[in-house]
Amino acid sequence: MLRSTQLLRPLVQKSLVKQSEKKLFSTCLTRFQQQVPKPTVPKPSFWRRAGKFAWRSTWISALLASSYIAYSIYEESNPSKQQPQTPTFANGQPKKTIVILGSGWGAVSLLKNLDTTEYNVVVISPRNYFLFTPLLPSAPTGTVDSKSIIEPIRSIARRCKGEVLYYEAEATKVDSVKKTVTVKGQDIAKNDVVQDLHYDYLVCAVGAQPNTFGTPGVYEHASFLKEISDSQEIRHKVLNSIEKASALPKNDPERARLLSFVVVGGGPTGVEFAGELQDFVDQDLVKWYPEISKEIKVSLVEALPNILNMFNKKLIKYTEDVFSEENISLKLQTMVKKVDDKKITASIKNSDGTTSIEEIPYGVLVWATGNGGREITKNIAGQLEGQTFANRGLIIDDYLKAVGSDSIFAVGDCVLSRKFAPTAQAAYQHGIYLSKLFKNLAKIDSHKYKLEQTPEASEKAKILSKIDKISNFEPFQFVYLGSLAYIGSERAIADLSWGNWSKLSLGGSLTFLFWKSAYVGMCLSFRNRCLVVLDWVKVSIFGRDSSKE
Numbered sequence: 388m389l390r391s392t393q394l395l396r397p398l399v400q401k402s403l404v405k406q407s408e409k410k411l412f413s414t415c416l417t418r419f420q421q422q423v424p425k426p427t428v429p430k431p432s433f434w435r436r437a438g439k440f441a442w443r444s445t446w447i448s449a450l451l452a453s454s455y456i457a458y459s460i461y462e463e464s465n466p467s468k469q470q471p472q473t474p475t476f477a478n479g480q481p482k483k484t485i486v487i488l489g490s491g492w493g494a495v496s497l498l499k500n501l502d503t504t505e506y507n508v509v510v511i512s513p514r515n516y517f518l519f520t521p522l523l524p525s526a527p528t529g530t531v532d533s534k535s536i537i538e539p540i541r542s543i544a545r546r547c548k549g550e551v552l553y554y555e556a557e558a559t560k561v562d563s564v565k566k567t568v569t570v571k572g573q574d575i576a577k578n579d580v581v582q583d584l585h586y587d588y589l590v591c592a593v594g595a596q597p598n599t600f601g602t603p604g605v606y607e608h609a610s611f612l613k614e615i616s617d618s619q620e621i622r623h624k625v626l627n628s629i630e631k632a633s634a635l636p637k638n639d640p641e642r643a644r645l646l647s648f649v650v651v652g653g654g655p656t657g658v659e660f661a662g663e664l665q666d667f668v669d670q671d672l673v674k675w676y677p678e679i680s681k682e683i684k685v686s687l688v689e690a691l692p693n694i695l696n697m698f699n700k701k702l703i704k705y706t707e708d709v710f711s712e713e714n715i716s717l718k719l720q721t722m723v724k725k726v727d728d729k730k731i732t733a734s735i736k737n738s739d740g741t742t743s744i745e746e747i748p749y750g751v752l753v754w755a756t757g758n759g760g761r762e763i764t765k766n767i768a769g770q771l772e773g774q775t776f777a778n779r780g781l782i783i784d785d786y787l788k789a790v791g792s793d794s795i796f797a798v799g800d801c802v803l804s805r806k807f808a809p810t811a812q813a814a815y816q817h818g819i820y821l822s823k824l825f826k827n828l829a830k831i832d833s834h835k836y837k838l839e840q841t842p843e844a845s846e847k848a849k850i851l852s853k854i855d856k857i858s859n860f861e862p863f864q865f866v867y868l869g870s871l872a873y874i875g876s877e878r879a880i881a882d883l884s885w886g887n888w889s890k891l892s893l894g895g896s897l898t899f900l901f902w903k904s905a906y907v908g909m910c911l912s913f914r915n916r917c918l919v920v921l922d923w924v925k926v927s928i929f930g931r932d933s934s935k936e
């Protein structure tokens with residue numbers, strides 16, 4: 388009714404000629420409209436409003452998420468133009484050269500945070516990619532694809548503001564007096580090419596190599612879990628052993644040996660890999676090798692009374708319980724003394740204090756007993772006063788400078804420190820700190836150059852006070868954020884820490900979800916993040932691939 392009177396109003400008003408008639412009509416109509424009761428529109432129910440809100444929020448979030456994804460992909464795959472390397476700055480000031488040895492956590496963190504227009508930066512590494520090590524234990528079983536956890540160093544370097552040179556080579560020697568580093572690469576015909584490169588600052592970020600503690604036979608017969616090639620080797624050995632064992636009759640001791648998978652070292656690497664391997668058996672091999680999978684035995688051998696010594700005691704107990712549920716055989720207080728091609732010999736500390744010797748046959752042996760220093764680290768340490776290499780790393784001061792040198796810095800696993808464990812977390816923080824330190828050093832250099840060019844005494848004094856201020860740089864402080872580890876059967880443990888005042892120890896399936904989201908968040912690039920998530924989705928739908936390749 389109300390609506391029809393509103394529609395009528397302009398039509399009737401047009402047909403009326405006199406102004407007084409128009410006015411009278413309008414007044415009457417308004418009065419009439421006021422008297423007609425307005426229809427009451429019923430208020431939508433709470434659930435209807437909630438549904439509407441949820442629907443709107445969903446599509447707004449989907450829109451924002453897809454814009455973010457599109458932007459990230461675009462930004463990552465379309466790097467902007469880089470400032471080329473030059474011997475001097477525009478004002479004539481000579482530009483210093485930073486040579487970074489390595490393409491791991493420490494080196495890449497430095498590269499990502501450094502203003503590469505302030506220096507000529509050169510990266511030397513025999514590995515032309517960054518490896519996201521926290522997910523490496525998932526690679527041999529195919530939970531994630533090897534390609535999903537690596538990022539080419541070229542793309543990392545290309546995204547820097549200033550040009551970064553990369554040489555696929557290994558640093559073999561450093562001359563700390565002449566400030567040169569000798570690098571060995573290969574030409575296209577695979578002949579060695581050796582050259583000396585000059586540096587003003589050298590950053591040693593070469594990490595560590597697997598430590599065997601001189602145990603005989605390890606290099607010849609065991610596999611390590613440090614690089615992508617190790618992961619491929621382990622995968623090949625596992626599937627090879629299973630195929631060979633399946634051709635042998637039941638009760639053949641050779642079949643039992645081939646199906647014995649032994650991991651030595653109960654640190655996080657060994658624990659995570661043992662968990663992943665047992666998952667592979669329980670979730671996938673059981674379907675494709677129903678008989679043989681029952682005979683596969685995963686063992687974890689540890690010299691100390693506990694595994695995972697850096698974790699909270701509750702979490703150690705929890706992991707041991709989960710391992711026993713999963714049928715992973717835990718051999719504690721068992722120190723491997725010798726490795727042969729088919730068995731390991733270990734010395735066991737018994738509960739009565741005596742020791743006995745046990746031989747453990749194996750089909751696949753994975754050695755994860757921690758870190759040892761690299762040759763190049765030893766070479767650097769050997770030239771510097773105050774260094775005692777002792778098969779580990781470089782001693783550094785509070786500013787990450789190698790003791791005994793004024794131009795060599797060290798980050799990550801090649802550092803010998805009691806303040807932090809050799810982790811990606813520490814290496815990453817080192818890289819960030821060093822980028823800030825280099826920023827300050829660049830400022831100091833620029834002021835020093837101005838000082839040389841300025842004849843006026845008053846101006847010189849001003850510059851000197853500026854230099855003084857900048858030189859007071861904060862020392863490096865490691866912030867421990869916690870440790871995470873996957874322990875198998877979709878469970879993880881987490882020791883989290885916020886400063887000195889709050890600590891939290893968690894374990895279970897929810898922690899596994901947290902572990903997943905934390906590691907996806909930590910992946911270096913958006914591409915890696917997407918690939919890892921897609922791998923997980925793929926495995927949850929189709930299972931892990933069991934082909935040998």
Ligand code: FAD
Pocket residue numbers: 488489490491492493494511512513514516520521522523524556557558559592593594595612613656761763798799800801809810811812813814871
């Ligand atoms: P790396 O990352 O090892 O990098 C060293 C680089 O130096 C490599 O690119 C190498 O090719 C290069 N290099 C070697 N020799 C030379 C040479 N002579 N000249 C030039 N370059 C050279 N830490 C965590 O915090 N959380 C985790 O979950 C975690 N999981 C891990 C899982 C596994 C399986 C492993 C093995 C380690 C894990 N870590 C973890 C430890 C972490 O990976 C290391 O602490 C970290 O990689 C150290 O970084 P880095 O830069 O010192 O060395």
Ligand code: NAD
Pocket residue numbers: 521600602651652653654655656657659688689690691694695696697721722723724755756757758808809810870871872873
């Ligand atoms: P590790 O040093 O942490 O543990 C090695 C273990 O091997 C020790 O428990 C040691 O007692 C044992 N061992 C040594 N020799 C042995 C022998 N002959 N027989 C039996 N056991 C022996 O080594 P890792 O697990 O390779 O870790 C190296 C570093 O990387 C550590 O600092 C670790 O914190 C870090 N990391 C962290 C994570 C994580 O946070 N999730 C994962 C992997 C590695």
